[in-house]
Amino acid sequence: MSNLTKWSPQVELRDRATRSGPALATNGAMCMAWRGLDQDNLWVSISKDNGKTWSPQHELKDRATRDAPAMATIHGRFIMAWRGLGQDNIWVSTSTDGLDWSPQHELKDRSTRNNPSLAAAGDLAVMAWRGRDQDNIWVSTSSDGINWSPQHELKDRSTRNGPAVTGTIRGPHGGRLYAMAWRGRDQDNLWVSTSTDGINWSPQKELHDRATKSAPGITHSDKLNVFYMAWQGLQQDNIWVAHSEDGLQWSPQVELKDRATQGGPIGLTPNDTLYMAWRGLQQNNIWVSTLLP
Template sequence: MFNPASWSDGETIYMLYRAEDSTGIGIWNGESVVGLATSRDGLNFERHPEPIYRAVEEWELPGGAEDPRIAKIDDTFWLTYTAYDGETARQALASSKDLFEWERHGLIFPQLGWTKAGAIVPKQINGKYWMYFGDTNIWIAHSEDLINWTPIEEPVMRPREGMFDSGLIEPGPTPLITEHGILMLYNSADDNLVYRTGQALFDINDPAKLLKRSDDFFLEPDTELEVDGQIPNVVFIEGLSKLGDTWYLYFGMGDSGIGVATWTP
């Protein structure tokens, strides 16, 4: 289990994590499903006994449903995940009122090839919804109904030569709406595929406009599981939730476990 998304109602944190079996070791690792765990303190979780979401279509098997991200807009949860058929990874979409019964909406960008990491901004801006996505550059797409998405051709962020994010970048958890703009925590790798995390701020009135970007990372692999896991040298953030006065940032550890970092203002 690794690479978890999260959402909080203020009293409980709901973690949607990627669980992987061993059916495809040496080929695609194994089929991935989405599991659910809950916590009242952000640290100790109780797992639901069965997956809450699993792949059923040809275009998402045998690899399954990978790397979920979750956003709640009004009374609906919107799940983006990587559908992996063993060869091509593509973003897919589902929605739910309760995290258990899901309506499947298929591929988000059927006209595109390889696409990953869809992070939906949880607020309508200028009459549209917005999603950051991509795992080399970061692109943006917009939608009027959260189901049909139109990507903008030009990336909104690119890797930076000679820096911690020189190799690739991709969105992390659901972006936050702040008084300064749209805050996106993102994943990145350098030229040696060491994964670290950064921050970017976008204009609240123009979500495609990058305002600021961190010069340094704030999280890097340093534990045994992160350095020597199934995929070495990886910390991979996908879940950010607030409980009380504390923010909990959940991340995958080398594709082999789940870690958490906390911040209390």
């Protein structure tokens, strides 16, 4: 397993900036999506060399958000979800190449006051989000990224930001496993839970030794069989990371003292190891780095 203290030098992508955290997903190529800086439209870019270089940024002029978008992949397609701009409903779209996206589809029965989160494991995608009129976490599943099951409220858990969710078909006991992480509601500690179907979740577990002031990011590397989590620190803005084999027992937190962010979520996606993208601290440009083998 890679040493979480060893990362490539952070690289500033000076041609792109955002008011929220960027989202990442991998489908052969890597795709990045983010909310614009001076307006709220969604922007996208792809990389075909594990994040070393990125295509020119591409504005999706017909869709906008007031929070960070979310991304995942299913059936060889990218899925994107985001909170609407003029209202709080969740919208979705899919793409085969990360640049050209299907018409946006509004999920009129569900809304949020933060960013949603997406995960996929095999042929089943999961969406998780914070409720609009209360703070409980809600979940739903889909086999295509456009048509979603009835929303299901997790009444025993709540958050002050959008939750983060990821999935794998290579769980520790074989088969599908999803992991969720979120910032607590009445305090700032991180909480975690797992699920095999995306709807029924294990009892929530508080990670008493780590806290954040924004939404965390989470992903799974099937190559390394490990979950990764990253988050903005509580008392300062540096990025912290940890890993887990089962989504519940997490390694000691590691502070990345050379990098900081104005707020989460931190974009994470597996490449040969782990790729990270985040909004800068003193300015709004997007920064990237890779975990060294």
